[in-house]
Amino acid sequence: MTDRNRFRPYDTDRPLMMRCHCGADHAAADHDASITPVVTAGGRSDDDRSYSRDFIEASLVKALLPNEAQRRRFLQAVGANTARAAIASLLPLGALEAMAQEGGKALERKELKVGFIAITCATPLIMADPLGFYRKEGLSVQLNKTAGWALIRDKMLNKEYEASHFLSPMPLAISMGAGSVAQPMRVATVQNINGQAITLANKHRNNRDPKGWKGFKFAVPFEYSMHNFLLRYYLAEAGGLNPDTDVQIRVVPPPEMVANLRAGNIDGYLGPDPFNQRAVYDEVGFIHILSKEIWDGHPCCAFGVSEAFIQQNPNTFAALYRAVLKSAEMARDPKNRELIAKVISPTQYLNQPETVVNQVLTGKFADGLGNIRNVPDRADFDPVPWQSMAVWMLTQMKRWGYIKGDVNYKQLAEQVFLLTDAKQQMKALGQKVPDGAWRKHIVMGKEFDPAKAEAYANSFAISKAAV
16 A cells, blocks of 8 residues: 555554654754755755645544554555545544644743643643644644643642643742742743533532532532632632632532542532543533523633743743644644644543533533433633733632732733743744733623732632632
């Protein structure tokens, strides 16, 4: 079987290996001598263009058919042309190739350790690995699956990770020294919007009114999380409950939430997916409400680095920025969601049944109450780090006593959420750039105006200050 792609992903007579970055069997050191590139008028060689196209196609084949025996059986059964057509139907390769862009500046460092928690919030950060977005920017990224958010925080503070998947409020808290020593952290992009839910144990199917939840035990993944702040908001505003006195809220790492629900240690959780859907899949819980029903378009997780890393490695940071933004752009397109679910479900990433991840990303899901719901924007991946979102988080930290005294909301938001940088990078990539720096948001029907942050923080009948 012949294969025109230099990586030869459709060749059944050889394993799909990438000894050299070009995919050929010569050693990497012999690459330059083996080719004669033809430079186009635009300054980019034909070899560069064909390499980009071949690499993307081979990466998709490798992601879809990671097992060599499975790949060969599939190709022998359907033939190379049919396989190639099937791959192209899943993702237009020309469109993905067009998203690639050369950095143009020497990288200060190419090998990076990036932390992540195994949840769908990290989709752009995770999928950039198997789909080759990091490698295309000249980066060798080691994704480090991490057990919990406190460990993520500590490894970033100790510089064991160069960058990380964060909960959006964490860089704000770390920069202020709330819950840890102070160190300037920055949010380069929001990783995801929406994509969370309140999941309850099956025994509470007939107790759906939060007014009846007094005495419940809830889990959230971390104190400085949107999960904690959204749960507290919902309990107070929808149930009239004080989350500090009427219920218990405890920190539980996301991978342990379903087991704790099954064991009866908690009544429910506001947690990240895929663990809401996994509770339904395991028949131990049901989805009470999606987080988008509390605040449609709310941020959840973020991609962040320290200020020191940006200052010391500006070109590397820019390359990493590009990779994550390109990945997020692909993740936003609904037609790519099934493919993405396939490539992020394996053991080294989410380690979840593909059907569970697929239900989360496509928004076609069973809710555990006998319904099949279709909510296409259940999870989305808008990367814009709106500073008004940061201000809302700070108002909730103030409301619940996580920070005390006067808060310079605008200054903190502008320092930590790199909106200007994000817009510059998006514009350079030809992506749509939104206008403005601040937005008004609607949370459970109540408008939040970031220009009136202190008044908003003090406007609630139930708060830590009111206890």
